[in-house]
Amino acid sequence: MNVRRHLIPAVAAAAALAGLSACSTDSAAAGGTGKFDVVASFYPMAFLAEQIGGDHVSVTSLTEPGQEPHDLEISAKQTAQLQESDAVLYLKNLQPSVDDAVDQSEIKTKIDASSLTELEKHGNEVGGHAAEHDDHANGELEGLDPHIWLDPVRYAQVAEGVGKAFEKADPDHAADYQARTAALVKKLDALNTEFETGLKNTDTKVFVTTHAAFGYLAERYGLTEEAINGLDPESEPSADRVKDLEKMAKADGVTTVFYETLVSDKTAKTIASDAGLKTDVLDPIEGITAKSRGKDYFAVQEANLKALQSALGAK
Secondary structure, eight states, rough: OOOOOOOHHHHHHHHHHHHTTOOOOOOOOSSSEEEEEEEESSSSHHHHHHHHHHGGGEESSOTTTOOOGGGGOHHHHHHHHHHHHHEEEEOOOOOHHHHHHHHOOOOOOOGGGGGSOOOOOOSSEESGGGGGGGGGGGOOTTBOOGGGGHHHHHHHHHHHHHHHHHHHOOOOGGGHHHHHHHHHHHHHHHHHHHHHTTTBSSOOEEEEEESSOHHHHHHHHHHHEEESSSSSTTTTHHHHHHHHHHHHHHHHTTTEEEEEEESSOOOHHHHHHHOOEEEEEEESOOOOOOTTTSSSSHHHHHHHHHHHHHHHOOO
């Protein structure tokens, strides 16, 4: 994955960890809340922890609302907070500084969401007829695509794994974790059915985004995602890529260029203007802000479905 690698300042991180070496991670009060303390790397992980943990957990996210998760550089204070907690829930290879902090920590329960489902390599074009256009990858096939939460089926698989990890780490509340996990998975199954039904009959199956975040979603529902940029949302497209997208848009009946809330919409609007297309938001749900079309994961996914239906000409 082409993400700028942000490393923890070695001295600060080492000092933070050394100062906390005597802290216990065995009790639910290790973080000082009296609950099962969970540090989540960014919003999709925090949402899972809150939904599954309910009143039994205290969840802290390392990524602030509105902050681009790919750019997170974890602080010494956050490293200390991580060490004091009972569990960490993160997605390996999305945020290198988090990976480093987790590796260095002595926290007992480390839950890597990427190990709970299957990840794939995705290029700038994913799904549908993408296999016919391998030259579109532009070198973006270097790493596995981490955006698993945008596929309700994969997200449900992760939820089940997180639930089991919580049950094992905090057995006193295992029954509640199991019940809440089952309820969450049921909601995700219903969301999957909504997407399947809502995107089954459309005028086109191709959509254009600024950030290659929707590959799993595209594959799940028989669509093709054409991304202006690669897996790194702030990478710049080549002139050839822009020309290619404009030709493809005309050939495949594309009406809309999608952009997201946490990254500049300048490139999307420029390409849309040149090609005579509309623009709209397709949210990768990396964080919830005042600009988000919904207050939580499910609400934003519902908004994403409506945006796709409009852009693709759903019947």
